[in-house]
Amino acid sequence: xxxxxxxxxxxxxxxxxxxxxxxxxxxxxxxxxxxxxxxxxxxxxxxxxxxxxxxxxxxxxxxxxxxxxxxxxxxxxxxxxxxxxxxxxxxxxxxxxxxxxxxxxxxxxxxxxxxxxxxxxxxxxxxxxxxxxxxxxxxxxxxxxxxxxxxxxxxxxxxxxxxxxxxxxxxxxxxxxxxxxxxxxxxxxxxxxxxxxxxxxxxxxxxxxxxxxxxxxxxxxxxxxxxxxxxxxxxxxxxxxxxxxxxxxxxxxxxxxxxxxxxxxxxxxxxxxxxxxxxxxxxxxxxxxxxxxxxxxxxxxxxxxxxxxxxxxxxxxxxxxxxxxxxxxxxxxxxxxxxxxxxxxxxxxxxxxxxxxxxxxxxxxxxxxxxxxxxxxxxxxxxxxxxxxxxxxxxxxxxxxxxxxxxxxxxxxxxxxxxxxxxxxxxxxxxxxxxxxxxxxxxxxxxxxxxxxx
Amino acid sequence: xxxxxxxxxxxxxxxxxxxxxxxxxxxxxxxxxxxxxxxxxxxxxxxxxxxxxxxxxxxxxxxxxxxxxxxxxxxxxxxxxxxxxxxxxxxxxxxxxx
Numbered sequence: 001x002x003x004x005x006x007x008x009x010x011x012x013x014x015x016x017x018x019x020x021x022x023x024x025x026x027x028x029x030x031x032x033x034x035x036x037x038x039x040x041x042x043x044x045x046x047x048x049x050x051x052x053x054x055x056x057x058x059x060x061x062x063x064x065x066x067x068x069x070x071x072x073x074x075x076x077x078x079x080x081x082x083x084x085x086x087x088x089x090x091x092x093x094x095x096x097x098x099x100x101x102x103x104x105x106x107x108x109x110x111x112x113x114x115x116x117x118x119x120x121x122x123x124x125x126x127x128x129x130x131x132x133x134x135x136x137x138x139x140x141x142x143x144x145x146x147x148x149x150x151x152x153x154x155x156x157x158x159x160x161x162x163x164x165x166x167x168x169x170x171x172x173x174x175x176x177x178x179x180x181x182x183x184x185x186x187x188x189x190x191x192x193x194x195x196x197x198x199x200x201x202x203x204x205x206x207x208x209x210x211x212x213x214x215x216x217x218x219x220x221x222x223x224x225x226x227x228x229x230x231x232x233x234x235x236x237x238x239x240x241x242x243x244x245x246x247x248x249x250x251x252x253x254x255x256x257x258x259x260x261x262x263x264x265x266x267x268x269x270x271x272x273x274x275x276x277x278x279x280x281x282x283x284x285x286x287x288x289x290x291x292x293x294x295x296x297x298x299x300x301x302x303x304x305x306x307x308x309x310x311x312x313x314x315x316x317x318x319x320x321x322x323x324x325x326x327x328x329x330x331x332x333x334x335x336x337x338x339x340x341x342x343x344x345x346x347x348x349x350x351x352x353x354x355x356x357x358x359x360x361x362x363x364x365x366x367x368x369x370x371x372x373x374x375x376x377x378x379x380x381x382x383x384x385x386x387x388x389x390x391x392x393x394x395x396x397x398x399x400x401x402x403x404x405x406x407x408x409x410x411x412x413x414x415x416x417x418x419x420x421x422x423x424x425x426x427x428x429x430x431x432x433x434x435x436x437x438x439x440x441x442x443x444x445x446x447x448x449x450x451x452x453x454x
Numbered sequence: 455x456x457x458x459x460x461x462x463x464x465x466x467x468x469x470x471x472x473x474x475x476x477x478x479x480x481x482x483x484x485x486x487x488x489x490x491x492x493x494x495x496x497x498x499x500x501x502x503x504x505x506x507x508x509x510x511x512x513x514x515x516x517x518x519x520x521x522x523x524x525x526x527x528x529x530x531x532x533x534x535x536x537x538x539x540x541x542x543x544x545x546x547x548x549x550x551x552x
Contacts, residue, residue: 018494019471025487026478032540035490039533042497049500053507058515062506065519066499069526076527077534082542085485088535089492095528096495099502102521106505106514114458179513213488220495221468225461227501233461234468235497241472242491246484334481341484348542355545359481 010048011231017041018235022242028354045231082349083306086209086338087140090133093212097129100219101189105182107226116177118225120168120185124161125219127186131193133212139201140338157188157195164188196262203303203380205338206250207261214243246340253334253360255386255397279415282433284442287409288449291317294371296327298363300400301343302336304377304413305439311350313443314376318352320450330356331363331373331400333381360400367404375402375410377439379418384426394422408432411442489536496529 017037024034053059080088104122111119138144164185171181200208217239224232251258291297299314318328330352336343344357358366367373375382378400385392386399402408403426410432418424426432435442479487502521509515 019475022472022487022490022494023475023478025483025490026475026480028480028483028543029545031483031486031543032537035486035533035536035540038490038494042493042529042533045497045500046503049503053503056507058506062503062519062522065523066526069523070530073527073530073532074534077531077538080535082539085489085535085539088531089489092489092492092528092532092535093495095524096492096498099498099521099524099528100495102517102524103498103501103505106502106509106518106521109510109514110508210488213491216495217491220498220501221465223498223501225458225465227504228461229501229504230461230464232497232501233464235494237465237468238472238476239491239495241469242476242487245473245476246488249481332482334484337485339485340488341481341486344482345485345539345542348539348544351544353546354482354543357482 004052007048007052008230010044011229014041014045014048015231015234017044018238022238082345083309084141085345086205086342087137089339090137090140090209090212093209093216094130094133094137097126097133097212097216097219099126100216100223101126101130101186103223104226105179105186108177108179108182111177111226113176115226115228116172118222120165120172120177120182122219122222122226123182123186124165124189125215125222127189128193128196129212129215129219131190131195132197132208132215133193135194135197136200136205136208136212139197140205154195154199157192161185161188161192200261203254203335204256204261206335206340206342207247207254207256207258209339210243210246210250211258212243214240214247217241217243250335250340253398255394279427279434280430280432282409282435284435284445285449287433287435288446288453290372290407290409291321291326291374291446292324292450292453294321294326294406296329296366296370296372297321298329298331298367298370298373298402298405300331300333300373300375300378300382300402301347302333302376302378302381303338303343304379306337306343306346306377308377308439310376310440310443311346313440313447314347315350315352316447317374317443317450318356320447324453328356329358329363329366331360331367331402332357333360333378333400334398336378336381360398364401367401370405371407373402373405373408375408376443377411379412379424380422382426383418383422383424384429385422385424389425392422402426403429403432406431409435411435411437411439413438486536486539489532489539493529493532493536496525496532499525499529 021037221236386394386397505518
């Protein structure tokens with residue numbers, strides 16, 4: 001399909017640019033250059049593919065469709081808000097997976113006895129990712145709610161997928177995989193993907209998005225085996241590796257197994273006391289005084305902060321405090337947000353510099369020497385029961401050790417529980433103060449109080 | 455034409471390189487990493503083009519053309535979004551990511 005050595009040489013350069021580009025993504029200062037490496041590699045690969053085509057009548061049609069895709073891609077990429085980034089990534093994921101499945105289906109008439117098997121794999125993986133991503137997108141966009149579906153529906157979807165794949169295997173062994181069998185497998189996989197993603201929601205989203213990313217990457221790699229194209233194998237595998245690593249890290253950070261995320265075996269109800277013990281409320285002017293005369297302050301933002309759209313107010317508070325000579329850092333839990341690393345992007349958007357955004361392992365030793373911690377819209381990731389209560393569903397989950405600081409101020413709408421449905425003993429801790437109310441309003445009041453002190 | 459065995463070699467080496475490179479990305483950059491890898495799987499566009507160019511019947515042509523559209527949106531959108539995200543990261547000195 002692609003014989004020329006020159007063409008393969010250019011593909012090799014593109015593959016090198018991909019690996020180097022991802023390597024540059026390892027540092028915030030060079031990451032943007034890394035993205036350009038990737039883009040240049042991509043343009044090179046595409047240019048070579050188009051230039052080396054022997055003779056083709058419908059080039060204008062193809063270029064027209066690509067132009068349409070470019071316009072749609074640039075338009076949606078420019079327009080999307082940073083809070084909506086998870087659904088954007090889910091959407092692109094679904095498009096990539098769907099494209100891989102279509103490529104494999106389109107190559108069915110010309111596959112050999114050997115390459116029909118990676119084609120089948122591509123169609124199944126790509127369609128699973130397509131179906132799952134479509135549902136994930138709709139859930140994140142809040143078009144559909146996270147209703148729990150019984151195991152029956154999901155079982156039925158998986159059974160259908162299994163039957164479709166078995167049929168394809170039979171068809172492939174008997175003669176050759178035909179388009180009809182392929183389309184059935186794609187339909188079954190898309191349905192199964194959608195049914196599997198349907199009940200998963202809320203805080204599990206970072207895991208699901210990472211997993212879908214891995215699936216799409218692997219489907220692209222499998223296409224490389226179908227078309228005998230090393231560049232597709234390398235690029236797809238890079239994505240697969242990235243998705244796999246992120247899935248592992250997110251599951252670990254949430255202290256859930258991948259199986260329990262997918263099968264939605266929900267975190268069990270806790271046997272801990274549900275009697276609300278006394279909490280200590282505080283007013284915004286007291287918080288302002290406390291912060292003003294602190295030496296070191298750590299802010300812990302959770303997704304509740306993004307929901308309340310209070311990022312700018314947080315930045316104002318941090319600026320005012322720095323004006324008073326207070327050292328302010330941000331402690332970011334790995335699963336804060338709706339996708340891996342999401343909270344860092346939201347804080348960066350509010351102009352918080354990245355050397356103040358500290359990840360969990362780095363900031364945890366600092367809590368002991370910190371005077372005041374401000375917890376905003378985060379719950380489970382600060383729950384000390386994860387360290388102490390052996391019976392708690394959260395036990396063993398890596399958390400931010402906010403309870404080791406001098407004083408903890410929790411901004412919260414009400415005494416509601418976090419995603420895990422577990423009481424947070426942090427709130428009853430004698431050194432914790434609760435500032436009740438909408439995060440945006442509370443922070444705006446805090447800003448006014450701080451300005452009043454100045 | 456690359457033999458199946460050679461492809462398997464490439465796959466295994468790519469897995470090793472991928473895990474090496476990606477495990478070095480700090481969690482602060484996980485969102486741009488994810489949107490960048492999202493753009494990378496737009497490489498499927500190369501596959502879509504190869505199939506379109508060698509299409510012998512209209513069914514295959516239109517199927518692959520659908521893939522071309524999906525993959526182009528995926529690829530271009532992914533790079534635009536990643537560039538935007540990375541443009542937000544800055545240091546205290548006001549320096550932005552290059």
